[in-house]
Amino acid sequence: VHMTTNSTLQMAEFDKEAAKNASTFAHDGFGNATLKRLFKKIVNIGFAATNDSEQLKAISNLEADLTGIYSKGKVCLESKGCLQLEPGLTDIITNSRSYEELLAVWKGWRDASGKLMRTKYTDFVKAMNAAIKFSGFNDTGEYWRSWYETPTFEQDVRTLFEELEPLYVELHAYVRKRLKEKYGKDMFPETGHIPAHLFGNMWAQQWSNIYDLLVPFPGASSVDITAKMKEQNYNVTHMYRVAEDFFMSIGMEKMTDAFWQNSMLVKPTDRDVVCHASAWDFYDENDFRIKQCTSVTEDQLLTVHHEMGHIVYFQNYRHQPRLFRGGANPGFHEGMADIVSLSFQTPEHMKVIGLLDEVPQDSDSDINFLLKMALDKVAFLPFGYLIDQWRWSVFRGDTNSSNYNQHWWDLRCRFQGISSPVKRTEEDFDPGAKYHIPGNTPYIRYFVSFVVQFQWHEALCREAGNTRPLHRCDIYNNTNAGNKLREMLRMGSSKPWQDAMEAITGQRTMSAKPLVNYFDPLLKWLKEQNKEENTGWSASCPSSIPTP
Ligand SMILES: O=C(CCC(O)(O)[C@H](Cc1ccccc1)NC(=O)c1ccccc1)N[C@@H](Cc1ccccc1)C(=O)O
Numbered sequence: 344v345h346m347t348t349n350s351t352l353q354m355a356e357f358d359k360e361a362a363k364n365a366s367t368f369a370h371d372g373f374g375n376a377t378l379k380r381l382f383k384k385i386v387n388i389g390f391a392a393t394n395d396s397e398q399l400k401a402i403s404n405l406e407a408d409l410t411g412i413y414s415k416g417k418v419c420l421e422s423k424g425c426l427q428l429e430p431g432l433t434d435i436i437t438n439s440r441s442y443e444e445l446l447a448v449w450k451g452w453r454d455a456s457g458k459l460m461r462t463k464y465t466d467f468v469k470a471m472n473a474a475i476k477f478s479g480f481n482d483t484g485e486y487w488r489s490w491y492e493t494p495t496f497e498q499d500v501r502t503l504f505e506e507l508e509p510l511y512v513e514l515h516a517y518v519r520k521r522l523k524e525k526y527g528k529d530m531f532p533e534t535g536h537i538p539a540h541l542f543g544n545m546w547a548q549q550w551s552n553i554y555d556l557l558v559p560f561p562g563a564s565s566v567d568i569t570a571k572m573k574e575q576n577y578n579v580t581h582m583y584r585v586a587e588d589f590f591m592s593i594g595m596e597k598m599t600d601a602f603w604q605n606s607m608l609v610k611p612t613d614r615d616v617v618c619h620a621s622a623w624d625f626y627d628e629n630d631f632r633i634k635q636c637t638s639v640t641e642d643q644l645l646t647v648h649h650e651m652g653h654i655v656y657f658q659n660y661r662h663q664p665r666l667f668r669g670g671a672n673p674g675f676h677e678g679m680a681d682i683v684s685l686s687f688q689t690p691e692h693m694k695v696i697g698l699l700d701e702v703p704q705d706s707d708s709d710i711n712f713l714l715k716m717a718l719d720k721v722a723f724l725p726f727g728y729l730i731d732q733w734r735w736s737v738f739r740g741d742t743n744s745s746n747y748n749q750h751w752w753d754l755r756c757r758f759q760g761i762s763s764p765v766k767r768t769e770e771d772f773d774p775g776a777k778y779h780i781p782g783n784t785p786y787i788r789y790f791v792s793f794v795v796q797f798q799w800h801e802a803l804c805r806e807a808g809n810t811r812p813l814h815r816c817d818i819y820n821n822t823n824a825g826n827k828l829r830e831m832l833r834m835g836s837s838k839p840w841q842d843a844m845e846a847i848t849g850q851r852t853m854s855a856k857p858l859v860n861y862f863d864p865l866l867k868w869l870k871e872q873n874k875e876e877n878t879g880w881s882a883s884c885p886s887s888i889p890t891p
């Protein structure tokens with residue numbers, strides 16, 4: 344822990360020195376926009392502006408402690424021994440269809456992670472808020488939102504969410520109906536919420552792992568990628584080669600030798616590591632790495648493409664000055680990480696890489712495919728939106744340690760329409776069970792990403808001369824699409840993100856329309872399915888919890 348603290352203090356000293364030197368220039372009055380932008384980045388040093396190094400030590404040590412708790416957390420089950428989040432607990436949450444077993448793992452993980460973090464997290468927030476004031480921000484949330492350079496950013500994301508909510512409500516109603524068939528309707532509260540542990544995901548943030556319970560047309564084609572991968576003896580290295588091949592097919596460079604030498608692609612057996620996947624730029628224009636506890640599953644193949652998408656962004660802005668080597672905004676970096684997944688998952692592409700025998704053309708298969716995509720991309724939207732609604736309210740002081748968990752579940756019930764399967768109190772700290780809270784990684788970036796990736800996909804498919812419906816477009820092997828994407832990537836953070844957006848789509852704003860258009864055929868089908876359903880749920884959490 345003191346290692347990270349020392350390097351944190353050293354970096355802060357450097358940043359302060361550079362900021363002091365830059366402030367001797369009247370850079371606000373510079374004529375050259377790029378130079379002006381560069382100076383603004385040099386002086387905007389975040390927490391490092393504090394004159395109290397104790398605050399920086401606290402921030403660094405508390406983050407290390409919190410991620411340490413997260414990476415060491417384990418749940419002991421009489422049937423399967425003691426398991427960590429990856430791969431053991433994730434495998435059970437993904438594959439078990441036993442209400443009780445899922446509940447044991449869901450509750451066990453929260454007891455082993457978030458529950459142990461509450462006090463440290465309270466101190467963590469205090470230290471960050473105290474330090475950030477030296478950079479002229481009222482609280483940490485205001486600092487994080489400043490990266491989007493948009494005064495109306497909070498309202499903009501709220502508006503986008505409201506435009507997307509009707510689609511989510513229809514998906515939720517259909518999934519609730521099918522889960523009631525599976526688990527029995529008396530396991531569901533009267534309020535319309537769905538118990539949070541039944542979605543095939545530890546946080547109910549993406550639902551494609553329970554696709555087998557939800558298949559619209561079982562007769563039509565739908566493919567189990569994980570099974571196919573195992574059948575074809577996929578190993579971890581091959582998964583990375585498949586992803587590298589996709590990026591090279593649209594004209595991007597191969598991974599560097601340093602990438603293959605220095606990355607950590609499998610979980611080490613000799614030490615505890617933070618298994619949550621991440622990509623790293625060492626800013627020497629050559630050393631780029633992924634850290635991932637990779638296992639051979641479909642979810643993990645998508646994560647491999649995601650992390651490598653970050654690396655491709657690093658490679659495309661490596662010529663920029665150091666302070667411009669970042670995403671146009673954090674949501675753009677995540678959008679670049681995900682954009683390939685919209686092509687990669689199409690039946691057309693699955694056939695290209697041999698994970699699907701025939702490409703189905705009938706409309707039933709289309710609905711099957713669109714539902715599976717919605718279980719990842721639409722289901723995610725309220726989750727991607729609410730995490731930082733909670734965190735911004737904590738940083739503002741509207742939520743404090745006496746109602747952390749209450750507010751968390753208020754948001755989970757209101758926006759996701761899910762509820763806790765067991766009673767929750769302020770002894771619990773459920774936000775801490777999600778990596779990004781102990782890891783202090785902002786989250787609204789993923790909501791932004793899930794919106795902009797559809798805007799880019801629509802524009803890149805047009806550039807590629809695609810004539811098929813958007814959800815069947817695969818930009819694999821299309822260098823025109825790749826060149827268009829690279830125009831944006833090369834800019835890094837040298838220009839405001841509106842310029843980067845314009846470079847790809849011709850627009851300067853975020854828009855929910857491409858996402859809504861992509862799922863339009865599914866929305867019609869869902870409305871038909873939900874004709875007899877009371878769609879939606881009560882804004883507040885259920886008072887009573889059904890017990891098995
Ligand atoms: O957290 C991730 C993937 C990890 C990451 O690639 O976004 C990673 C998060 C991280 C980890 C450690 C330190 C900082 C951030 N981000 C990066 O590795 C990254 C991001 C931008 C630039 C450079 C690296 N995805 C989110 C949301 C998501 C996205 C896409 C599909 C599914 C789910 C999640 O799992 O809840």
Ligand SMILES: [Zn+2]
Nearest residue numbers: 649653677680
């Ligand atoms: Zn990412």
